[in-house]
Amino acid sequence: MRLIPLCLAILLAALGLSGVAHAQEAPEEKRGVRVSGVDIVPYIEASQVVTAELDPGNDVVTYTTLAAGVDAGFTGRNSAGSLSLRYERRFGWDDNSIDGDTLSGVARASLALIPHALTFEAGGLAARTSVDGDGSASLGGGYAYGGSSSQIYSIYAGPSVQTREGDFEVEGHYRFGYTRVEQPDYLLGSITSAGADFFDESTVHSAQARVGLVPNTLLPIGVGIGGGWNEQNISNLDQRIRDRHVRGDVLVPVSRTLALVGGVGYEDVQVSSRDALRDGGGNPVIGSNGRYVTDKSQPRTIAYETDGLIWDVGVMWRPSIRTSLEAHVGRRYGSTTYYGTLSYRPDSRSSFNVTVYDNITGFGGVLTDRLAGLPSTFDAFRNPISGEIGGCVASLEGDSCVGSALGSLRASAFRSRGVAASYALNLGRTQIGIGTGYDRRKFIAAAGTILEAADGKTEENVWLAAYANTRIDAASSLSANAYVNLFDSGLDNSGEAVGYSATLAYNRNFLGGLTGTAAVGLDGITREDLPDFMSASALLGLRYSF
Numbered sequence: 001m002r003l004i005p006l007c008l009a010i011l012l013a014a015l016g017l018s019g020v021a022h023a024q025e026a027p028e029e030k031r032g033v034r035v036s037g038v039d040i041v042p043y044i045e046a047s048q049v050v051t052a053e054l055d056p057g058n059d060v061v062t063y064t065t066l067a068a069g070v071d072a073g074f075t076g077r078n079s080a081g082s083l084s085l086r087y088e089r090r091f092g093w094d095d096n097s098i099d100g101d102t103l104s105g106v107a108r109a110s111l112a113l114i115p116h117a118l119t120f121e122a123g124g125l126a127a128r129t130s131v132d133g134d135g136s137a138s139l140g141g142g143y144a145y146g147g148s149s150s151q152i153y154s155i156y157a158g159p160s161v162q163t164r165e166g167d168f169e170v171e172g173h174y175r176f177g178y179t180r181v182e183q184p185d186y187l188l189g190s191i192t193s194a195g196a197d198f199f200d201e202s203t204v205h206s207a208q209a210r211v212g213l214v215p216n217t218l219l220p221i222g223v224g225i226g227g228g229w230n231e232q233n234i235s236n237l238d239q240r241i242r243d244r245h246v247r248g249d250v251l252v253p254v255s256r257t258l259a260l261v262g263g264v265g266y267e268d269v270q271v272s273s274r275d276a277l278r279d280g281g282g283n284p285v286i287g288s289n290g291r292y293v294t295d296k297s298q299p300r301t302i303a304y305e306t307d308g309l310i311w312d313v314g315v316m317w318r319p320s321i322r323t324s325l326e327a328h329v330g331r332r333y334g335s336t337t338y339y340g341t342l343s344y345r346p347d348s349r350s351s352f353n354v355t356v357y358d359n360i361t362g363f364g365g366v367l368t369d370r371l372a373g374l375p376s377t378f379d380a381f382r383n384p385i386s387g388e389i390g391g392c393v394a395s396l397e398g399d400s401c402v403g404s405a406l407g408s409l410r411a412s413a414f415r416s417r418g419v420a421a422s423y424a425l426n427l428g429r430t431q432i433g434i435g436t437g438y439d440r441r442k443f444i445a446a447a448g449t450i451l452e453a454a455d456g457k458t459e460e461n462v463w464l465a466a467y468a469n470t471r472i473d474a475a476s477s478l479s480a481n482a483y484v485n486l487f488d489s490g491l492d493n494s495g496e497a498v499g500y501s502a503t504l505a506y507n508r509n510f511l512g513g514l515t516g517t518a519a520v521g522l523d524g525i526t527r528e529d530l531p532d533f534m535s536a537s538a539l540l541g542l543r544y545s546f
Helices: 003-014 363-373 450-454
Strands: 033-035 038-055 060-075 080-092 100-114 118-131 136-139 149-165 168-181 201-213 222-234 239-253 258-273 301-320 323-332 335-347 350-361 413-426 430-444 458-473 476-489 496-511 514-527 533-545
Touching: 038 514, 100 149, 118 363, 149 363, 168 363, 201 363, 222 363, 239 301, 239 350, 258 323, 350 363
Parallel strands: none
Antiparallel strands: 033 038, 038 060, 038 533, 060 080, 080 100, 100 118, 118 136, 118 149, 149 168, 168 201, 201 222, 222 239, 239 258, 258 301, 301 323, 323 335, 335 350, 350 413, 413 430, 430 458, 458 476, 476 496, 496 514, 514 533
C-alpha cells in the first residue's frame, strides 16, 4: 500500500494549480516560475530541531530535517486551484529520536471544461496526525506523542453539470473519494478493546441530479424534482452505508431577497457489516495491523435500516451579493434534522462562514466532504516545526477548515451532527483566520457483532484552529499557528481529553530566495484519568525558494 502516498503525490502535483504563499516565507519575496498560467514555487529546506519533554518526564531529543516542497496555483475566469505539497525526512541524533519521513499537503481545484456548464473538481489531503489512546486525533501538531501518530491520505474527484434549458435548470454531480489511515504501532490493539476498530480505508460514491423550473417563468414559483445516491464502503469488517432518495421541492419568492423553500420525498437508508473472525475460544482475531480480521464466510448483518417519507422546510435570504443565508428543518433518519449555511462578506478584506450539518456517514465520507467544501484559492499555513498543514487554510471564499473532519479515527459508521464556523481577515500586510466547531458522532453497529458495544454510543469534539501572519518589514515576517480540540468519548472510561499545539515563527529573507526561520512551539494533551503530556520545541532553519 506504499503506492497510496505516491498516487496522492502525483494527484496533488497534477492539481498544482494558486499562488500559494507559504507562512514561513517572507511575504515580499516573490520567487518561482509561471508555466501556462500556473504559478509554481518549489523549495528545499534544512532545519535543526530540539524537543524537550516537560511533563511527565524530562527527555530531550534533537533531530535534523531535510525537506522539499512546492506551492503552486492559478486563478482564471472560470477555473482556479491551489496546492501545497511537502516531503520531509527526519534524522535523529539520539537513540530515542524519531527517524522517518512524512508527506503532507492539501490541494483543491475547480476546472471549467465547458464554461458555465461542465466543471471538474478534485482535491487531496496528506497529513500526519497526533493520535491519543482514546482514538482522538488532531492536525498540525509536532512530534509530541512519539509513536502515537498516523498518516492520513484522502483524495476525491468528479464532474458537475449545471446549465439552463429554456425555463428549466438542469444539474448533476458525481464524486468519488478514497481515504486511508495508516495504523500507528503505539495503538496496536488498544482501540479495538473499546468495541470500535481503528479506521483503515474507505471509498465514497456520491451522485445527485435535479431538474427544476425557474420562478416567475411558467409559474410564479419554482418547482423541481431530483434524487441522490450515496454509498460508502469501509474496509473494516466490510461496513457499507447506502443512502438513496428521491424528492420534489418548491421555492416561493416572498420578496426580491427572501424566499421560502420546502421539499418532500422518499429515502431508503441501510448500514450493514460483517462480524470479526473468531478463534477457537470465540475471541475476535486481530490482524498484524491492529484491526479486526473480517469473517467473509458469514453473511452481511444489518446495523441500521430505515425507509419512508422525508421532508424539510426552510428559508433562503440573499439581501446582497455579500450575504447568503439558507436554513432548513425537517425529518430524516426517523427524527428531526437541522442543516444550513451562512456566508457573510462585509467587505473585500474579510469573510465569515457557518455550516450546520446532519448525515449518516463514516470517517472517509466526512473528510472528502470537508475537502470538497474548501475554496479553490487559498494560502496553506503550516506548523513551522513539524511542517504539517494546520486545521484551516487562509482564504476569503467559503469554509476554509478541515479540522471538523477529525476528532475520532474510529472505523464504525455514525450519524454526524454539528456546526463549523470560520472567519478570515486579509489586511495586506496581515492575515488572520480562526475556525471553530462542535461535532457529535453517534455510532451505528450491528447487534451480535464485535462492534455491538459501540452501537448508540457517542463521541463529541470541540475544536478551534487559528493562524496569523504579519509583515514586519520588506524582508521579515512573524507568523503564529494554534490548534486545540476537546474530545469526550462515550466508548470507554477515558473521560475528556484536551489536545493542543501552538507555534510562533520569525522569518527573514537574506538574499535571493534564501530565507531563515526561527520558531518555538508547545504541544501537549491533558486527560482526566491519565497523566498529562507536554513538550516544547525550538527550530532554526534555512529555505531556498527557486
